């Protein structure tokens with residue numbers, strides 16, 4: 001993680017592929033677990049968007065901060081939260097990364113500076129401004145990475161946050177995952193100007209649009225942006241064009257889009273693209289791919305078994321963690 005240069009060697013490319021596969025297969029397993037009622041409540045899956053989480057995390061250091069949306073299993077996995085603690089959280093178990101109290105939408109790990117998924121659209125943006133402002137005031141050379149969907153652009157918080165971030169030259173990497181739909185609302189019936197990156201540019205920050213289906217493009221863009229941010233260039237904005245292969249959540253009948261559109265995007269998916277490129281260029285054998293897949297499947301199986309056996313919080317603890325403990329005198 002976290003240096004400026006991108007090394008396109010075989011080992012790194014296999015690593016990127018494996019991270020994307022961990023996310024994809026984790027999500028697919030969640031579908032089954034949801035139908036078995038092991039996972040309950042809302043469930044928003046990240047299928048199709050894996051290249052963004054994986055690419056962006058390559059640019060961050062351990063002590064940088066990350067904030068994400070309610071579609072954040074992929075970000076949490078790529079950031080380094082253990083699959084076991086994520087799965088236990090999905091099951092509502094005490095050993096989950098948020099003690100079983102947050103569930104799918106509120107994965108959190110303060111040691112990894114993963115400041116959570118967030119159920120509120122655009123809710124992470126002002127939090128990112130606060131974290132980055134604290135870093136700047138205390139002269140810590142850190143980046144705050146804030147990830148959100150294009151639906152957030154319609155919220156006032158988006159504009160207030162971008163304005164203050166630039167005005168105060170805060171070290172924030174804004175990552176917009178533009179998957180073309182905010183729940184069932186298509187971008188073209190929501191935004192007068194559909195070039196999201198231009199909105200950020202209008203606040204004076206460096207802003208660009210990239211192919212969010214290509215993990216290398218994402219990694220390269222994020223590394224360049226982080227390098228500039230660390231040198232004091234203020235906030236940077238990257239709009240990643242992407243697509244979600246599944247519905248908004250498990251309850252979505254998807255009447256707002258055609259199957260043919262979904263199928264066309266699947267052909268451009270980040271995992272098929274990278275796998276195809278690697279095999280065409282003799283950088284990945286079938287045996288190597290199978291070994292990666294087996295590793296991933298074993299990790300998922302272990303996470304499911306552990307989550308299943310874990311305990312729920314005792315009723316006696318129900319009023320714990322409602323407020324922060326007062327500091328000792």
Ligand SMILES: Cc1ncc(C[n+]2csc(CCOP(=O)(O)OP(=O)(O)O)c2C)c(N)n1
Pocket residue numbers: 069071119120121122148149150151152177179181182183248
């Ligand atoms: C402040 C607020 N308003 C409305 C909602 C209901 N809501 C949940 S998801 C969503 C759409 C978000 O779309 P987008 O930001 O594009 O993210 P995506 O789900 O496409 O990744 C809305 C309006 C909410 N959670 N929070």
